[in-house]
Amino acid sequence: MKKLLILPLFLGGFLFAQSQADSLQFKKISDHILVKGEAYRDLTELTKGVGNRLSGSANYDKAVKWAEAKLREAGADKVWLQEVMVPVWVRGKESLHIKTGNGGWKSVKMLSLGNSEGTGGKDLTGEILMVNTFDEFKKLSENQVKGKIVFFNFEWRHDYVEPFKAYGEAGIYRRNAASEVAKKSGKAAIIRSLSSAFDDEPHTGSLRYEDNVVKVPAAAIGNHSADELAKLLKSQKVTAKLNSNCGMKADKLSYSVIGELTGKKDNSVIIAAGHLDSWDVGEGAHDDGSGIVQSIEVLRTFKRLGIQNNHTIRVICYANEENGVKGGYKYLEEVKKSGEKHLFAIESDAGGFSPRGIAMDMPQDKINQIKAWSNLFLPYGIYDFEKRHSGVDIGPLKQIGVPLAGLFPDPQRYFDIHHTHEDTLDKVNRRELLMGAIVLTQLVYMIDKNW
């Protein structure tokens, strides 16, 4: 009887002591980052010193140099550049004007969608045909669409508590509108921006041309302009004049930037990641400067606090998330070649807002292991461990069975500024950004210790 009692007591005591030790380590990480964290200073350098940094741009090359230096400075044992061929899309000058029967041309704020071909600098003029959904569009004959500029007026679902759900649903218009219009011989596509804001900011983002369709131009307009255009079109014909110089150039050699703390026990890898590229408007502050500087902070914090890492902790600043995901696929290819064992990967690419949870994309037994730590995370505002999308760049690693996760920050502000001129440093709050870095570091610490 005595022996039977002692074992659970001993185990209970052991687990309690473990949890106490973890709780203290969590606090050390938090205290350190909140007071001495450099993620916000890093983000200031990246946004104000480098600026936006689309794949293939001169700014992206600057960002590579910056990330390389920053990882060395943070104390990485090893830093290297992973070569990857990336698409080079260039925007150039662009404009959209509309007019009704008797009026003059009126300028409309717009952004060509990423990867879109332009009008070659010539005016492309046509009558606007409005549809609200693809279902409506499918019912139209080729004759009805031919020669028209089609306006996809799909409304953002403001009623969703989770804006990512609205983004998911609206995303198909951004990606597919151009090809669908081309298939029915339309001239161009205009979409209502994927935006939760009640303003006139156009949101760019990538489209994908299907093979063997004409590459017609596509652009986004802001919610106010979309509302006005929709109203006009209810009572009269509206003509649009699009002029753009954007287009795809030849692929270019570029780089993901990788830095790591080599494992003290073995070389299996734990990834903390973000993407180094951004759209060519704004400063890529939330998307995804935040994820980059938070990931670097993970490595720096391990180093500064002298936490001994059992496994290799690898920070990846992925190339080309926005318009190709070439960095993510290249990394997978290299892992397949090297056969390096990967224990876990987490990406921060949902903005530098106050974190609420960890998005889980892994088998249930792994989810349960992480959920068992939830009491440790709760004092840091982390309560949500639901199955969700992890991250676009680490996504390919699912093919080789790596448990994937994503930092899940408060989502309410993101799609007001995502892919716009407004994604700038002043939209990022220092403490919110640091809280994200804290949670990433804490989770990497637990995985490193227990897996």
Added chain:
Amino acid sequence: MKKLLILPLFLGGFLFAQSQADSLQFKKISDHILVKGEAYRDLTELTKGVGNRLSGSANYDKAVKWAEAKLREAGADKVWLQEVMVPVWVRGKESLHIKTGNGGWKSVKMLSLGNSEGTGGKDLTGEILMVNTFDEFKKLSENQVKGKIVFFNFEWRHDYVEPFKAYGEAGIYRRNAASEVAKKSGKAAIIRSLSSAFDDEPHTGSLRYEDNVVKVPAAAIGNHSADELAKLLKSQKVTAKLNSNCGMKADKLSYSVIGELTGKKDNSVIIAAGHLDSWDVGEGAHDDGSGIVQSIEVLRTFKRLGIQNNHTIRVICYANEENGVKGGYKYLEEVKKSGEKHLFAIESDAGGFSPRGIAMDMPQDKINQIKAWSNLFLPYGIYDFEKRHSGVDIGPLKQIGVPLAGLFPDPQRYFDIHHTHEDTLDKVNRRELLMGAIVLTQLVYMIDKNW
């Protein structure tokens, strides 16, 4: 055996059906507010149309008229003004300069603390004496302090995950510095602002003069200036020159604005509240325009959705939270006279940020009743039902045993802008503000239905 089984099954089924119905009602409330909510439009009117609105100011009178009209427009059965005498503090022109031995005067950004007496428009000059804490100050003799301008350089605890804890600790310097300085014959007090930001914004806020002490002037400076001043003082004497015209005038008749939906079953009262006054800088957008427009949204949503309220749902736009809490005490006084039964009161006065929980200040059995609804709230991001401070204005109702609660929004950004020129509409995100209104409405709905 059969009977024994049927009862729990029946009860279980009943409870499940109830919870399903509540869940649907929660969604209706959320859908309605996210799409048709007017809280952000109301906040635009209050911040841009009225502006900041310190007790006793002409703007406060405008705010009273605005709130009265707004509550009527929202569909209140009854709207009235509750008379209350409020203090009238006026800022006027003010400046602070410092100089070291051989240098010229250098201007320092500052704000007099609310309720502070000024220098009567004359230069008050004196050597600066720096202390970091009251403990240090206590060790100084009257001779050491006499004739000095004392700089309380108490550092904000950036390491706390909960900034309200840092605010609580730093708050005693703002409230008590002036009186402590006066007791040792100092000339004036300067404090490091109660600020989580790494900038130079001074934060005002009220001080309290003890009875029978000389009312020496007190002002706050921003973190950058405080850092610089502290650095200077380590190596040399620094003289300050304060000039301010602020001071307390005679009390004035003012009003809290109250609107209600009369109870359909009885007249016991459920309160949703905020405070209508703000500091005299910025626009009082987060503090507490947000709480006002969210509370009004509760009433409007009940009305628009045709939800039958059993009890009286009363929205209180309290007068004079910032520098006297006269509105809160007056309301208690009136309740004591009328004997009106109060079931529950909730205040929103921690900013219009994404809500995370409900701050609970009530007996454990009541806490448990609300916690039993936590699954309903979770899809709206509400997971925190801890014992916390509820709200300053409803606080006095604790004397008569009313269960008190507060909306608990994400706290990370609040003390960057609290009581500063920067508390403006652009710092409030529409969706975050509306999420707060949703949770307030859902909670009032549950209390009304079940208590």
